[in-house]
Amino acid sequence: MTAKISVKNLNVSYGDYVVMSGISFDVQQGEVFLVIGRSGCGKSSLLKYLMGLRSVDSGTIFYDGKDITSEVAHDFYGKKIGVLYQSGALWSSMTLAENVALPLEMYTPLDKDEINEIATLKLSLVGLKGFENFYPSQISGGMKKRAGLARAIALDPEILFFDEPSAGLDPLSAKRLDDLIIELRESFGMTIVVVTHELASIFAIGTRAIYLDIDTKTATALGSPRELLETSRDKNVMAFLTRGTKEIE
Amino acid sequence: MAAVAELKFTSGNVAQVTISGSWSLREKSPHLKRCEDGIRSKASIGGIAIRADNLEAWDSSLINFLVKILKICESKKLKVDVGGMPNGIQKLLNLAMIQTDGELESREEKTKTPLMFLQTCLSIAFLRWKNLVQFFGETCIGFATFFRGKAHVRAREFLVIVQEVSVKALPIVALISFLVGLIIAFISVLQLAQFGAAIYVADLVGIAMMREMGCIMTGVIMSGRTGAAFAATIGTMVVNDEVDALKTTGISNTDFLVLPRIFALTLTMPFLCMFSSFIGILGGMCASIFKTDLTIIQYCTQTVNAIYINDFFVGIVKGGFFGLLIATIGCLKGLECGHSAEDVGLATTSAVVTSITAIITADAMFAMLFSSLGV
Ligand SMILES: Nc1ncnc2c1ncn2[C@@H]1O[C@H](COP(=O)(O)OP(=O)(O)OP(=O)(O)O)[C@@H](O)[C@H]1O
Ligand SMILES: [Mg+2]
Numbered sequence: 001m002t003a004k005i006s007v008k009n010l011n012v013s014y015g016d017y018v019v020m021s022g023i024s025f026d027v028q029q030g031e032v033f034l035v036i037g038r039s040g041c042g043k044s045s046l047l048k049y050l051m052g053l054r055s056v057d058s059g060t061i062f063y064d065g066k067d068i069t070s071e072v073a074h075d076f077y078g079k080k081i082g083v084l085y086q087s088g089a090l091w092s093s094m095t096l097a098e099n100v101a102l103p104l105e106m107y108t109p110l111d112k113d114e115i116n117e118i119a120t121l122k123l124s125l126v127g128l129k130g131f132e133n134f135y136p137s138q139i140s141g142g143m144k145k146r147a148g149l150a151r152a153i154a155l156d157p158e159i160l161f162f163d164e165p166s167a168g169l170d171p172l173s174a175k176r177l178d179d180l181i182i183e184l185r186e187s188f189g190m191t192i193v194v195v196t197h198e199l200a201s202i203f204a205i206g207t208r209a210i211y212l213d214i215d216t217k218t219a220t221a222l223g224s225p226r227e228l229l230e231t232s233r234d235k236n237v238m239a240f241l242t243r244g245t246k247e248i249e
Numbered sequence: 250m251a252a253v254a255e256l257k258f259t260s261g262n263v264a265q266v267t268i269s270g271s272w273s274l275r276e277k278s279p280h281l282k283r284c285e286d287g288i289r290s291k292a293s294i295g296g297i298a299i300r301a302d303n304l305e306a307w308d309s310s311l312i313n314f315l316v317k318i319l320k321i322c323e324s325k326k327l328k329v330d331v332g333g334m335p336n337g338i339q340k341l342l343n344l345a346m347i348q349t350d351g352e353l354e355s356r357e358e359k360t361k362t363p364l365m366f367l368q369t370c371l372s373i374a375f376l377r378w379k380n381l382v383q384f385f386g387e388t389c390i391g392f393a394t395f396f397r398g399k400a401h402v403r404a405r406e407f408l409v410i411v412q413e414v415s416v417k418a419l420p421i422v423a424l425i426s427f428l429v430g431l432i433i434a435f436i437s438v439l440q441l442a443q444f445g446a447a448i449y450v451a452d453l454v455g456i457a458m459m460r461e462m463g464c465i466m467t468g469v470i471m472s473g474r475t476g477a478a479f480a481a482t483i484g485t486m487v488v489n490d491e492v493d494a495l496k497t498t499g500i501s502n503t504d505f506l507v508l509p510r511i512f513a514l515t516l517t518m519p520f521l522c523m524f525s526s527f528i529g530i531l532g533g534m535c536a537s538i539f540k541t542d543l544t545i546i547q548y549c550t551q552t553v554n555a556i557y558i559n560d561f562f563v564g565i566v567k568g569g570f571f572g573l574l575i576a577t578i579g580c581l582k583g584l585e586c587g588h589s590a591e592d593v594g595l596a597t598t599s600a601v602v603t604s605i606t607a608i609i610t611a612d613a614m615f616a617m618l619f620s621s622l623g624v
Contacts, residue, residue: 051497078499089490093406103498106401151498 002065004029004159004191010049010059012042019045023059023219025210032185032192032205034225036240037212043195044086044163046212050193051083051161052076063159078107082157086164088144090136096123096147097132103154122150127176142169149177153184160184162194166201178204199243203229211237250305254279254314256287262295264288266318268334269303272311281317288321297322300333312338316345377585384581388511391503400504402512410513414475418521421474422467426525429462430454430532438540447541451551454533459560463526465612467518468571472604476579479510480600483583484593492584502584511576518572519565526564559624567615574611575604 003026012020019042027033035043048054050061056069068076090099100119104110110118120132126146136144145168152160165181166174178201184190196202202209202225209228211221213236221228221237229241238246250270257265266284288297299315315331319342322329331339361369394400438450483506486492495502534548582600586592 048493051493053493053496076499077497081497083494083497085490085494087490089494091491091494092486092489093409102500106498106500148494151494 003027003062004031004064005050005193006062006065007050008060008062010046010061011057012045012049013057014045018217020212020217020219023210023212025219025222027191027193029191030185030189031207032181032194034202034206034209035193035195035212036197036202036209038214038240039197041212041214043212047161047163047193047195051081078103078157079155080157081159081161082152082155083161084145084149084152084163084165086167088136088141088148090144090147090151092136095133095135096128096139096150099136099147100151100154103151107155119150119154122154123147125153125180126150127173142173145169146173146177149180156188157190159191159193162192162196164195164197166196166198174198174201181205199241202241211240213237250303252276252279252310254284256284258287258291258294262293264291264294264297266297266299267302268299268311268315269301269305271305272307272314274308274310276310278310278314281314284318285321288318288325288327294327296328296330298330298333301335301338304335307338312341312345315342319346380585381581384584387501387503388507388577391501391508394504395508400508401500402504402508406505407509407513410509411517413478414471414514415517415521418471418474419524422470422521422525423528425466425470426458426463426528427532429466430458430529430534431536433457433462433529434533434536435540438537442541447537448543448547448551450533450537450541451543451548452555454537455530455552455555456560458526458529458533459556459564461612463529463564464522464567464571465608466529467521467525467568468575468608468612469605471514471518471521471572472575472601472608475514476575476600476604477597479576479579480583480586481593481597483580484586484596487584487586488588488590488593506584507577507580510580511573514572514576515569516572518575519568522564522568522571523561563615563619563624567612570611570615571608574607578604578607 005027007026008024010020010023011018012023023046025033035046037043045054049056052068052072060067060069062068063073063076063080066073073080090096091102094102097116097119100122101115104115104118108115120129123129123132126149128143128146128150131139131143131147136147139147145165149162149165152162162181165177169177181192181194182205185192194201194205206225208223209221209225210219211228211234212218213220213234215236220234221232223231225241228237232238232241252270252272253268255267255269257267259265264287272278288294297318299318315334315338319329331342334342391400395402434450434454437453438447441447441449441453483492486506492502492506495505530552534545534552537543537548538545579600582596582603586596
């Protein structure tokens with residue numbers, strides 16, 4: 001079976017400054033794949049490459065076996081991938097319902113009423129029922145994030161990218177979001193790539209994780225979070241997964 | 250009691266720094282110089298002990314002072330014992346002295362040879378040109394898809410922008426144009442009256458406003474008002490990742506951001522220019538009636554006789570073109586914006602300056618074109 005996403009020898013860099021080098025991994029269909037690592041190790045940047053927002057200097061990225069580094073397929077955006085940005089990135093001139101409805105208007109033949117119903121449905125999935133007519137500037141940071149998620153799943157994309165979904169959420173909302181991620185994976189069979197720092201989430205939702213090490217500037221561990229916790233011999237990985245409480249000599 | 254730091258040499262080869270008094274950021278800390286000189290002057294000391302004696306109160310000023318001493322000792326490879334300080338201070342000192350891990354050094358600017366500098370400049374220039382060409386290409390494709398009826402330009406977005414650039418701009422355009430007309434009339438009436446030709450003020454004001462001043466003044470106002478607003482709005486969207494979000498949702502930012510703005514401004518600018526010309530003529534009329542014994546009827550008749558249909562078209566064509574320029578530059582600068590609040594400011598400034606320059610340059614070219622065509 002070809003992997004949903006396959007990354008070969010990718011370098012993450014800004015001009016001359018190399019953030020990470022030689023990253024390789026596969027994401028299989030229906031996985032919740034985590035990208036973890038210390039702040040500033042290049043997780044958000046890696047995600048930008050995967051989403052085709054930055055052009056790749058060195059390395060290759062395949063989606064379903066097709067190389068996207070030179071050219072992305074015309075249906076790549078919108079139908080294939082959905083993205084939740086670190087800050088939500090809602091379009092500020094539109095209400096929440098319009099934010100969710102816009103991709104539907106673009107890509108579905110549905111009529112206005114149906115689109116509105118679906119927008120309301122998606123908003124209620126993330127716990128924002130009743131906020132349809134609010135503007136992004138009128139809601140809190142955590143709510144923006146959830147609305148951003150509603151927009152990301154508007155078209156039921158095949159692959160979802162989350163940049164720190166639970167940062168800035170209260171523990172209960174974070175838990176709900178984790179449940180939603182698991183639900184999306186199980187019911188829709190979505191492939192989900194998540195950047196996260198949240199230890200609780202890491203163990204609750206992740207099927208596999210890649211650890212980007214800020215010291216060596218490479219990926220130093222790949223496997224299921226439990227596996228990493230139990231078997232990893234790398235002291236940075238262990239410190240990360242145990243909040244520095246367990247040391248490896 | 251004021252803050253005091255005293256350096257004493259005790260028996261053995263250990264120096265002792267005693268800290269006492271009340272340390273506060275709001276007052277000057279004791280001079281480091283005395284301690285520093287003391288530490289540096291003795292070649293024989295093997296270590297330094299810092300202890301608190303009668304320390305009444307302290308804040309970051311003390312930590313800062315101690316860090317400086319620790320650094321001096323570090324450079325002289327002296328052992329320092331802070332065991333005699335309160336626990337809190339010891340912990341803060343530990344935090345302050347931790348090195349940032351390897352991360353930083355690789356980011357330090359490497360010294361550049363002139364050749365490397367040239368290379369960087371060229372690659373930046375190349376990138377900007379590439380962006381420019383790409384932007385124009387995408388905009389042209391956007392136009393083409395729009396006229397084939399396939400672009401997703403949202404009517405509501407367009408109407409909101411139209412309202413913003415038309416009705417809401419009228420008062421300021423009216424005010425400035427009225428004054429410009431008034432000024433032209435005032436200076437010319439004095440000159441023309443000397444030859445008994447005051448009536449020709451009407452010709453002068455009419456043609457000047459219709460052909461040149463109406464368009465230029467409206468262009469300058471709209472650059473400052475609307476061009477800047479376009480750049481700032483789109484720039485802020487870049488900062489908030491909203492533009493990336495458009496792309497990953499599969500919505501072309503040409504369709505969504507650029508086309509509505511270009512259409513709105515290109516379509517409304519001719520009307521604004523005409524409006525400006527009429528108000529300018531009105532201003533000229535007020536000045537003339539005030540300064541000479543012309544009547545309203547005389548002035549109007551003279552104006553109507555002076556202006557040809559050509560002048561009217563010149564104004565409309567130029568107005569539309571200026572609108573196109575302002576909107577394009579505003580959108581381009583917004584989309585090129587970097588990722589910080591400061592970049593938005595730069596993008597906005599650059600949009601205004603570039604638009605005004607472009608308008609004046611274009612106007613000069615139009616002047617040459619029209620005169621060679623005899624329009
Ligand atoms: N536009 C940029 N230009 C230059 N360097 C950048 C830029 N954006 C990010 N970086 C650098 O790239 C590195 C990785 O940044 P990135 O935002 O990907 O980190 P991250 O892993 O997502 O961190 P966090 O967990 O804090 O969000 C950082 O060292 C940062 O300084
Ligand atoms: Mg990040």
